[in-house]
Amino acid sequence: MPKTAPLSPDLHDELVGVAHLLADAARPIALQYFRGAGQDIENKLAGDFDPVTVADRLIEQKMRELLAEHRPQDSILGEEFAAYEGSSGLTWVLDPIDGTRGFISGTPTWGVLIAVGPEDGPLIGMIDQPFTSERFVGTPQFAQLQHPSGDRPLEVRKLVDLQDAILFTTFPEIGTKQEQAAFNRVRDRVKLARYGMDCYSYGLLAAGQIDLVVEAQLNAYDIQGPLAVIQAAGGIVTNWQGGPAHNGGQVIAAGDPTLHAAALKLLQSDGAV
Structure with a gap:
């Protein structure tokens, strides 16, 4: 199918x-x-x-x-x-x-x-x-x-510049040294970075509370549920090369496509991904 x-x-x-x-x-x-x-x-x-x-x-x-x-x-x-x-x-x-x-x-x-x-x-x-x-x-x-208190639609936050974005990831020591350096380039440009949120960060992105999630070394079962939720809410999820992310690995999720492109450029800027 x-x-x-x-x-x-x-x-x-x-x-x-x-x-x-x-x-x-x-x-x-x-x-x-x-x-x-x-x-x-x-x-x-x-x-x-x-x-x-x-x-x-x-x-x-x-x-x-x-x-x-x-x-x-x-x-x-x-x-x-x-x-x-x-x-x-x-x-x-x-x-x-x-x-x-x-x-x-x-x-x-x-x-x-x-x-x-x-x-x-x-x-x-x-x-x-x-x-x-x-x-x-x-x-x-x-x-x-x-x-139980009531259902509401999920919708990502749009029109967010990188310097105004809220970024989440699970581990401060993300991936390899090269992956860590790539993540740090994004972290150093956003308004706020938070850590240790696991899959809940993807739910918050879909709900319009935050703007970016960047992670590495994921498995397919780590990302497929969140991926479908974020895409349905109007967001974008890719790998660090801009391709499909459903098999895991390096993942970037964003609410706004322009924000996604800006963060992706920083992740790729030294050719390490």
Whole structure:
């Protein structure tokens, strides 16, 4: 199924419904372990710290069970378990807890990321923050922030100059030394830079609260849910070369295309990307 082919209304509604089903199932599991005992933290990366908790695995396991029941023909790419190859041409991309470091630290910057689409990128995406009960949803038909107090449309902030922009990233020590230097060129030109926000920063960009997110060394499951949300809200997400970002790596997200171009030029200015 090529990305240029629109989803039929029935398929759109079915996929959105299943995505909500996955996010609804993830919430109580995440909240059971957030700021509580029994997180059972493991380190997946020797020589560094890449934590995974029992909540990560239980959430992804539950989402996979629901997909096996409701969309068994679709492929699955998740962070914690092996990929599953389906026959429909659609892939669900799952990050059960994006921002596990924030999760184990008690900060509400983590989220459950869900995306679905063909091989060339997601069509539907969600960023769900169970602790704040916020769900950022992006589809070809709408972009919406859903909350018990009321839903509202998502729309990125436009007409922002670089010197007036708010920039977020997760790690101050972003990527390699070359990637760090490239990021610093952007950081030194914006009004405000903030760190440690994990996937929540992409939701804030889609909501028009901030203007730029620049990151490196991402995986597909880190970016596909946020990518679909930001694009539905009118923003732009690419890699540092200006190409597709759905497979991860170096990512820049912006609300305004002129701002995106200015930041991209700084990232590329020494030819290191």
